[in-house]
Amino acid sequence: MKIIHNILIPTDFSDCAANAYQYGLLFADKWKAGLKLLHVVAPDYGVTDLARAGGYRHQGKD
Numbered sequence: 001m002k003i004i005h006n007i008l009i010p011t012d013f014s015d016c017a018a019n020a021y022q023y024g025l026l027f028a029d030k031w032k033a034g035l036k037l038l039h040v041v042a043p044d045y046g047v048t049d050l051a052r053a054g055g056y057r058h059q060g061k062d
Contacts, residue, residue, distance in 0.1 A: 006034045013039070 009024040011017040021037070028035040 004031045004033045006036060007031075008036050008038055010038045010040075 004027075007024050007028050009017075009020055011021065024035055027033065
């Protein structure tokens with residue numbers, strides 16, 4: 001059986017994520033594992049911001 005050292009729980013701070021967190025706490029305690037939370041926020045690039053950041057190249061004829 002593999003030994004679990006860390007548990008990663010993604011969260012969006014919703015009720016479902018809070019429930020997953022509670023399960024993560026139970027498992028971390030049972031297996032003496034570390035618990036890490038992950039919350040990722042995607043940047044909100046507008047069209048002009050994306051072009052300025054170099055993420056968009058116009059391919060059409062001018």
